[in-house]
Amino acid sequence: MADLLKVKDLAVNVEDKEILHKISLTVNKGETHVLMGPNGAGKSTLGNALMGNPQYEITGGNILFNGQDITNDSTDKRAKLGMFLSFQNPLEVPGITLGNFIRSALQQRTGQHIRLWDFKKEMRKAMEILNMDPSYADRDLNVGFSGGEKKKAEILQLLMLKPSLAILDETDSGLDVDAVRTVSKGVEEYQKSMDGALIIITHSTRILESLKVDHTHVLVNGNIKAEGDASLVDKINNEGFEEFLK
């Protein structure tokens, strides 16, 4: 089976300082990877670099997606190829409603007109999974949403846009127990019904409780220090990162 995402020796600078040093990582179709590490390790940098944020400069290595080199492709092109990034701090964009935004993103991705009726039906279903009040669809994108609603809106976009790879950047941070459970339910739906691959960037393990995890990567000071299966998550949960900091 061809790799979905293959990152080879990726080096990334932020404001002329190298943050990631020769990172390599392979994600197969439908797999769930967890990326853990202490604060400042470069986890979000990796998420941003994979998605092509121009503020993160790739100085070495390459990124292949479905066998295609996308190292220099624009963010929207990556999205159209099937990548998705759930933001740690989703931005507020006045003037466009959440519903219209998702519909227009879908239309741009597929180049096809999407019937309003079908779209609304599907979105209502996705909002139900996420315990979201349907009125959020008619509110301006993230404007005045609480932290929890913003994260739910991210997962709603995930479920509607159906990428083949989703990077979740600290989607669970700042959420209460119930909200984490709801978000996690949405992610599970993505795993199961769309066979979606995931890279979950997280500090905590609460979001992982109900998800099957295939691989765990520990990122420290811009290097991958350890790799393992789901049991590595439990180990970190019990012992922290101390062992990897040496």
Next chain:
Amino acid sequence: MAKKERAEVNDIDRSMYDFRYEEKDQDFYKIQEGLTRKIVEEISDKKGDPQWMRDFRLRSLEIYNEKEIPQWGPSIEGLDMSNIVTYVKPKTKMTADWEEVPEDIKNTFEKLGIPQAERKSLAGVGAQYDSELVYHNLQKEVADKGVVYTDIESALHGPYADMIKDHFMHLVPPTDHKFAALHGAVWSGGSFVYVPKGVSVEIPLQSYFRLNAPGAGQFEHTLIIVDEGADLHFIEGCSAPKYNIANLHAGCVELFVGKNARLRYSTIENWSKNMYNLNTKRAIVEEGGTMEWVSGSFGSHVSYLYPMTILQGAHSHMDFTGVTFAGKGQNLDTGAKVVHNAPDTSSYISTRSISKDGGASTYRSSVVINNKAKNAKNSVSCQSLMLDDISRSDTIPAMDVRTQQADVGHEAKIGRISDDAVFYLMSRGISEEEARALIVSGFADSVSKELPLEYAVEMNNLIRLEMVGAIG
């Protein structure tokens, strides 16, 4: 020889507005270029002015000749009055039937969507082509309520002649500034609206001004009187095709809002980028009345535009919502003025300005609270967005508060499009230019929300036109 303009328009598709047909000399009467006593007399003859109006024009010309060109705003050096044709009359009579409008002129208005809009959502329409109205019509039900909507020329000779004489350039006297004087001398066309006591006009009236002749000026006069307890929404639209020589617009708008009356005045201005737009708008509001301005400025090479409101009666109120978009070669100096002359008056000014490709936008305002205006409230919020490093945005607010008992607030913000927001939208598969257009439309959303749907759509199309170069 007509002077060449240096500023060139972007290579964007403006075809909807740039549509023009070459005027054939036999179809138009054109006065010679420049501004002299003889020219003003000739305009007066052509228009069949009453004697007082003829005298008024000539007095205004004298004032014009004495007044200096304002030195505090954007340069208008490229404007040479000796090159401007102040009066161009299509050889047709004003009619209330689109079928009677000459084919070429009718086509122009159809391309702009005016007759369609009239059928759909307007109570009355006036259409001015160059210096004269070619069409004016008011729904019968509205006319039956006693509402008057006609061109100023007809009003000057009809039953409202005295009303015109009592109000014409009383609010904006020719002595106000040089271009008000110019207007007084060569004004032509425009609309007169009278809404009688207690009458509510449920759907808007609209006048559309189209300047088609190269090197010409348009000097329409709009006079609206909304009597006690009455209610009106008036929309004005303006556009012109692009020429390589300077065109001039020096219109004048005078609005009289009676006791407990309400007037909403909406403008979508999209002059071509060779236009000098030196327009003067002023309203006076009696006790308990409300004046609402909604103003979108997109076109012109240089604009000076500061609609002014005089809150003359106690408890009167003014709302101003404006958006200005300055692109390449444009210097748009816009804002608002308000004078609080009575107790418990309130005003709210909210503006958004956008500058791009080296364009300059200036927010300029004046808030005066006189000592009679106890418990007056004023609040100003102006936000600017600069889309690149070569564009310019300035904020010049002035305040003059002469009473201790006033509540005055000012908030200004100048910013850029957030790279993070662009990245966020792009991460969902939206192209960079689309993402920027979305953010800019969102920035202007507080204004488009104030417009009737069709105009909000037009405004968003104009923003898209500037941002993406095509109407989607």
